[in-house]
Amino acid sequence: MERAYPYRGYSIKVRAEPQIEPATLSDPFHALGFVSVVEILSAKGPMDAFPRLHLTEANGHGFLTCDEALAHGFTAGQRLVDDLRQTSA
Template identity: 35%
Template sequence: MEKMYSYKGFEITVRLESVRALSSEFTYGPPVGYIAVVSIYTADPRRPVGVPIGLVTEGNRVFGTVDEALTAGFNAAQRVIDDRVAP
């Protein structure tokens, strides 16, 4: 899943990677959580700002829900833009 946001003239993309558990029969089970991969781009022309950032929760645990992962990814991108990129 991927979601795009706009913030202060930048485009933010949050892509979710599913983390699946292996069963004892070596088949993949349902997702047990998500990793958020955040990319920031200038809007016009569209160019990447830095490298994509992979996010998990405290303690290196995956996010439990899609909403948690998307929200954390967007909030992280906002902080990067506010702290390092925007004047």
């Protein structure tokens, strides 16, 4: 699932991707949660100052739900934009 959120003149694009790993022949894939992929865009497009981020929980495990991954990704994007605005002010 992918969402784009406007925030202080930027667009924060967040995508939740399922995190899977091979398991056994009877269960070919085992879901490990969701990874949040965050991209910060200006009106001109992607910004060199912000590479695409891949986020998980602090313990390295995936987020339990897609909505949780999207929410955490947006929050991280907001912090990056706020930091950029403070350093350029």
